[in-house]
Amino acid sequence: MTTLEESCTCCRLCTLEDEERTGSPRGSGVPEPEHHEANGDDHPDHADHTDHEQMFRRRFWVCMVVGLPVLIWSSTIQGWFNYAAPEFTGSFLIVPVFATFIFFYGGFPFLSMAKWELRAGKPAMMTLISLAIVVAYGFSIATEFADTGDDFFWELVTLIDIMLLGHWMEMRSVRQASGALGALADLMPDTVDIVGDDGEVEKRSLAELQVDDVFLVRPGESVAADGEVVSGASDVNEAMITGESRPADKKVGDRVIGGTVNSGSGSLRVSTTAVGSDTSLAGIMALVAAAQESKSPTQLLADRAASLLFYAAVAAAVLTGLVWTAIDGGFEPETIARIVTVLVIACPHALGLAIPLVIANTTAIAARHGTLIRNREAIDTARNLQIIAFDKTGTLTTGEIGVVDIATIDGVIDVDALAATAAVEGDSEHPLATAIRDAASRRSLVIPSTTDFSVQKGIGASAIVGGEKLQVGGPRLVESLSVPLPYSLAEFTEASGKEGRTVIYLVRAGNPEAAFALADVVREESRSAIEVLHGMEVQVAMLTGDSHDVAASVSKELNIDRVFAQVLPADKERRIVELQETGESVGMVGDGVNDAPALVRADIGIAIGSGTDVAVQSADLVLVKNNPLDVPRIMKLSAASYRKQLQNIWWGAGYNILMIPLAAGILAPWGFLMPPAIGAVVMSISTIVVAVNAQLLRRVDLSLT
Structure with a gap:
């Protein structure tokens, strides 16, 4: 897993969104949007990816609608399909004017993000897209004033819309993976019943609770803060903190933890010992946040391919210009057309959809088999898992x-x-x-x-x-x-x-x-799941807050390789780190709040669907059917998905690299020169090949026999 900031280019969009909302750039003195602060994140600018998703969705649909007239009135497309678009006063302006709007409105995110890549000295997908749309737009505008060949307006609008669609899909997956801390905060009540010195109970905001205040916890209510019982007795469900499945008997003198639930029939009066950031639940939240921030960065295969393709395209374009200038004895207009063809061929039409299309199909297949994919990076990593660490309570049991x-x-x-x-x-x-x-x-x-x-x-x-x-x-x-x-x-x-x-x-x-x-x-499926994992040469570990006796009993019954008993939330995360320090890739399967830090820390976090919202929000994958057998099944799907991604990368990038020399005119001695329009068609064909190949993933066999 990577951090949300590193898994995509979405965090570069915070500036774009703020400018779009406020109408002024950052640093202009306009106050930042308040919604960032409400999240309480250490990185306020990256707190919410919903705006990014909505931005790409909005721009996609606008460009889709505005782009239709460009396609209809394009002379190139009219010639291909042998029809004539209606003509009226000013109709000749439809294509250039509408395409110009799409270039600036739809292309703005890519042009802005390309600036970030270039500043970092790492040109990749955004730079390559920007190079293609700038060249296509510039050349097309030039055709309006000089006879330099057919315009690329139709290719420009389709390219921008396809890229907006791909990034809309990407932002949606990132947004769905960003809610763990909010779910943790929801465990705490908004109000608390504070008991005064005279014994009267007064309902107040949780923010007003102070250390040494006494508060009342009725049956079924959540404990407002860490404290010590001073009156009453009841059972308290602490499974979300300790992992212990049995409610804890609480009486005078016992400590209770904020966020746990009074599951018994008695009321408790609790003297507050910690509030706010000093509570146990706040500590767990800090662990989740720290684990998210400490993920090692990984680069998407498509970005790596786009980076190489960028340099290849630029080098080929420069070489094309130099060679044809030398051959023609000077710089001719036809040389511009050949350079443009090279750059359009290099445009990542197919590359931009190579991974999103596979991920979309993978997500649908996983859902049919009872697994929800919340983080697309998990599909790349799951196939390499060497250790699966299961929480006991609610997962194996x-x-x-x-x-x-x-x-x-x-x-x-x-x-x-x-x-x-x-x-x-x-x-x-x-x-x-x-x-x-x-x-x-x-x-x-x-x-x-x-x-x-x-x-x-x-x-x-x-x-x-x-x-x-x-x-x-x-x-x-x-x-x-x-x-x-x-x-x-x-x-x-x-x-x-x-x-x-x-x-x-x-x-x-x-x-x-x-x-x-x-x-x-013990779940009926747990034994079969562990047998299948062993058959895949995957080690199985178990983390539990239960006693050594209970852990040993379950371990013996299920033939588990490694057991960690009486493990607290912070210890679970440390155990995952210990396993990772052996050099093995570690997956964590859990269902409770106490599992959240470990789920985030692991290379892949897998939540049981019936578990807490916090566990689900912290995980990369969610087992809807609560079936441990879905763990080896998703590993098998991961391997198939990764193969398709590799194939599509080679189709998308390899196809481009193969066609670049043709576009540059390498076959000119034999009488073949590729026109820019044909280059655009060839590029579109590669997109179709990638789309069809992604659909073939639906034939994958996920049986475990």
């Missing part, structure tokens, strides 16, 4: 607690025990109770009716089922009994504990008769 194993004493059937336990837990709101009920529902079990449901705080729940009192609870329930655990259940409990699983028990008439192990459920 479902992110939800479920029943993963059942043990019973002799004479008790596991499904009967599960149905009875689900009956007791029928009225409970505890997450473990929900997991028990879901397990019974998936098995389509008939749940018996209950009466006299009650909860013993810290022990468990009880109810009358079928005339008998049944109890359900954890280790404390067993400790309260006067009998030891049966051997089979004790052995099951010990094995489950080593794997980091939570165990609850079903007790009938004071005797435990069943035990249920609950844990984050």
Whole structure:
């Protein structure tokens, strides 16, 4: 991945957009647009690419409409298709006047960006486009006043419109990849309920919250800032920060993190310990921003080819002028036509669409297979991934607690025990109770009716089922009994504990008769995905905020190569850096806020579609179907897409290089001189070849068998 600034020329457009909005150039004393500041980005001029996309889209459609009369009244096109355009007073001005408008209005972005390339001493695509349209326009205007040959107005307008279309597509992909920090900020509430010294609660703006203020967090609300619980008790979902799938039990004296959610049934009063940029969430935002800025730059293949083609075209044009001047014994008007033909042939009609057309097809193919491409650079990089680092919770696993194993004493059937336990837990709101009920529902079990449901705080729940009192609870329930655990259940409990699983028990008439192990459920597709990746000689790593026992259990089940457990957000990013320092190309697959820095830091960031907005916005690729098998599938598509890009580069640039000598008149001794109009047609043919070749990508086979 590259930074957004380096992945395209879009950041050079900020000046153009500001001038277009304010009507004056930067540095003129006119205030900068306020929308940049609102983003809070360290690089305000690059904060929002929506304006760039809209600029290219607007100019494309305007030039498309204005360009149609140029094509209709072009004498060259009329001659090709043997028709006569209507003539009326002033109709002879349609082509030059409309083409002049398109040259200045549609060509302005390319001419301006070419200035940046030339200043940097790196002429590339923008310079080559600008050279072609300037020469085509200048020569065409000259034909209006002197007999120098056919004009290039029709070629000028089509070239500009094609380039505007290609850059509109590019800006759209960049704009879609720029929302990670905004999604992080959305985790924080806009207002906070501050508790006064008299106990009264007053709703205020989050900006008014100060360190040592006490604020109220009701069930379902987000924690406004980092702090310490001073009153109340509840469960808090911290998965977006820690990666731990189970809600954390919070009571007086415990610390809470801003942006997490009170998922329990109790309210919390929290004393603020950090606000603003000092909070944990702000730290994660800083990591995401820093990771984006630190990406190593890569140059697009098309830009490299355009840079070489620029020098080749200029050299060929100069050589053409010198050679024909020597042959003719002086500079003749026909020499100008040959020079123009060389430069038009070199114009990157096909090269400008070589990559966007392939990316457009790749995006459509990926979407059909459940993957959204948010960063076009990812398609180039994914094929080279050598290590895939998966977040555990919500990625390799479902992110939800479920029943993963059942043990019973002799004479008790596991499904009967599960149905009875689900009956007791029928009225409970505890997450473990929900997991028990879901397990019974998936098995389509008939749940018996209950009466006299009650909860013993810290022990468990009880109810009358079928005339008998049944109890359900954890280790404390067993400790309260006067009998030891049966051997089979004790052995099951010990094995489950080593794997980091939570165990609850079903007790009938004071005797435990069943035990249920609950844990984050592994996705059915995860094992197959890892097997396929191993078959592709790709290593698999797992990053998780869970304990070593839980991580080891999942690793053993899925045959994972490397495991990093109890990893905090900053540590996840550092682990990615450690993997990259081995020289390997690393992909990161995650779904939570805590994965965002690692997703951005990785060579390719891949988000699970059901994950948080922050993870999705930070990623290059999004797995809509939440299927880990789509990871090796997108790597296979990446390889096919890259091959097509290479082919199109060679068609676009190679075709030009082959035709430049012909345009220069290398076959003149044999009586062949290429007219400028034929050069323009030849250039258009190369565009058709590139377009057809890009469509052939749709035949790629992405099966993993």
